[in-house]
Amino acid sequence: MKGSHAMSALLIFAALFGVALWYTQNYAYYSESSPRDFAIRLTPRDGSAPVALPARDTRLLTGTSSPLKFRACFKLDQGAAGLARRFAPYRRATPLKAPSWFDCFDYAQITRDLASGKAVALLGRRNIFDGVDRVVAIYGNGRAYAWNQFNEKYADQ
Numbered sequence: 001m002k003g004s005h006a007m008s009a010l011l012i013f014a015a016l017f018g019v020a021l022w023y024t025q026n027y028a029y030y031s032e033s034s035p036r037d038f039a040i041r042l043t044p045r046d047g048s049a050p051v052a053l054p055a056r057d058t059r060l061l062t063g064t065s066s067p068l069k070f071r072a073c074f075k076l077d078q079g080a081a082g083l084a085r086r087f088a089p090y091r092r093a094t095p096l097k098a099p100s101w102f103d104c105f106d107y108a109q110i111t112r113d114l115a116s117g118k119a120v121a122l123l124g125r126r127n128i129f130d131g132v133d134r135v136v137a138i139y140g141n142g143r144a145y146a147w148n149q150f151n152e153k154y155a156d157q
Contacts, residue, residue: 029065030099034058038074040136040146042087043123050125051087053078055144061102067129068096072146073104080120080138090135093121096147110137110145126151 038058041050055074063069076083093114095107113119114137124134124146131153138144 029063030069030102031062031064032102033060033062035060038072040072040074040076040144041125041134042083042136043125044086045088047088053083059102059104061098061105067132067148068150070134070146070148071096071098071102071105072144074144074146076138076142076144079140079142081140083122083138084120088123090121090123090133093135093137094149095135095137095145096149105145105147113137113139 035058038055038060039052040055041052043050053076055072055076058072058074061069061071095105095110095114097107098105110119114121119137119139122136122138124136126133128134128148131151132148133151134146134148136144136146
């Protein structure tokens with residue numbers, strides 16, 4: 001009987017630990033907001049200071065534990081074609097997966113659209129944090145997404 005009690009206790013502990021781990025990964029360190037006044041910054045092709053562009057219909061996801069938790073969904077007044085002529089492209093844009101409840105940010109679709117040319121990746125700001133760039137993906141209709149990703153400082157050698 002003692003073995004079955006120990007096994008039951010171990011299974012209960014594992015289940016509780018699993019739930020706590022899942023909650024921590026998906027909810028605990030994230031914060032969502034929908035600011036009324038939000039501007040996304042894009043870096044001009046000449047490398048000068050990033051320019052703020054007003055955004056609307058904004059949803060932001062931030063986290064206290066890592067700069068990589070940042071995600072944004074928003075609309076700009078201009079589409080990809082006009083902005084791509086003025087602002088620096090981002091070569092290896094890799095959208096990072098957001099928690100499932102932040103449903104406006106579909107990293108798999110954004111990745112496919114960047115690969116097919118339906119969206120254009122632009123540099124928001126280099127080294128927004130040490131070794132981390134802000135990347136913005138923009139569609140022809142002005143729909144846009146932003147995230148932070150590691151830059152070449154942390155690339156595999």
